[in-house]
Amino acid sequence: MKDILEYTSYRQYIADYYAERKAKSAFSWQEFASLAGFSSSIFLKYVSEGRYNLGEATAVRVATAMKLADYECDFFVELVKFDHAKTDAEKKAAYGKMISIAEAHKAKVLEGDSFRFFSDWKNPVIRELAPAMPGAKPLALAHACREKITAAEVSETLNFLVKAGLLQKDDAGNYTQTEKSVTTGPMEVTPVAVRGMHRQMGEFALDAIEGVPQAERHFSGVTLGVTHEAYNEIVQEIAECRKRVIAIATRDSAVDEVYRLNMQFFPMTNIKGLKK
Known part of the structure; x- marks a missing residue:
């Protein structure tokens, strides 16, 4: 089965763990539940099917039963938090910790780059702006943005975009896009980040009603x-x-402005x- 760091669903991990153990031995849901300290023989089966949930404390017990130790246990607990989060902010916090744990152990979380890209308006804007201003330094790019952004934030954004393969940087310091457009695709986690970006862009749109000349914007409904x-x-x-x-x-x-x-x-x- 895949490494724990490649999962975005703790229920799927439990199901895969059981399937692998079952294929190699006479492992049963009852034995699995017993190892985790549950009296109900089918509790974990129902958890894997989405009928029951794990809490943070029981998540640690299940992780221990699956012999997940140290950072693997921490990652599993964050998977549980992510699944049960009631708000996008809680989901982003849990997923951010998952990414940090994975990066600290030289692994890459599924959808990690996509999640980060759609988490902040700076990423798509700088991705469009940098190629439109060849040779421009981070401070010049920051000044070109209508929304407030520092040169340090521009540098951090550029580094991420290059690392994620969304921009290429040549020897002269100029940036080009690797693809013309970026889309979310059929992913499980990224929509959480996209909803956050919609909120950000919606707020910017409200500001543009008064802050941008009518000849440079178009609003209709x-x-x-x-x-x-x-x-x-x-x-x-x-x-x-x-x-x-x-x-x-x-x-x-050619690009005159980023819209x-x-x-x-x-x-x-x-x-x-x-x-x-």
Whole structure:
């Protein structure tokens, strides 16, 4: 089975651990539960299936039963915290610790780079800005951003983008993009970071209403009554529109400014809730 540091779900790790032990011996869920100090023979089976949860204390017991020691035990506990976190802030904190544990032991957490990229507005903005300003030093890049950012933060962001393979730096100190666009893809953890970025960009959009001349920004909106079928069709239309916008933006290698496009379509009522 995979190393513990490659997992983002503690339930999957428990299931894989059991399957591996079962394939090699007469290992049972009852024996597994007993090793972890549970009276119910099927408790851990139900945990792996998502019916029951582990707490922080019981997570340590299960980790010990699986012979996870030191940083592996710590990582397993953070997996449990991540799974049970009620807010995005709690999830980000737990996942951040998972990444730190993995990096300290020369391992790479699945989705780690993607999670970090979408956790902060600085990453996508600097990724677009640096190639548009050849030879520019971090301080110049910082001054070019409308939102407050220091030269040190720019340097840290550039180092991360190069390390993650999202930018390339030549001998002259110029940056180029390895890919024209970056998307989340079908991942388990990254959406937590993406929701945080949506909040950041939403706040910047509010500031832009007053802080950016009208000739340099475009805001429009419409309020609609729709059916569920129409909603699905509109969402698909938005997705296609987004693809067309990306195609327009990426057909020319020159960049005059870095823009953010927020496409939002959300409910203003709760009619279904009233019907219930």
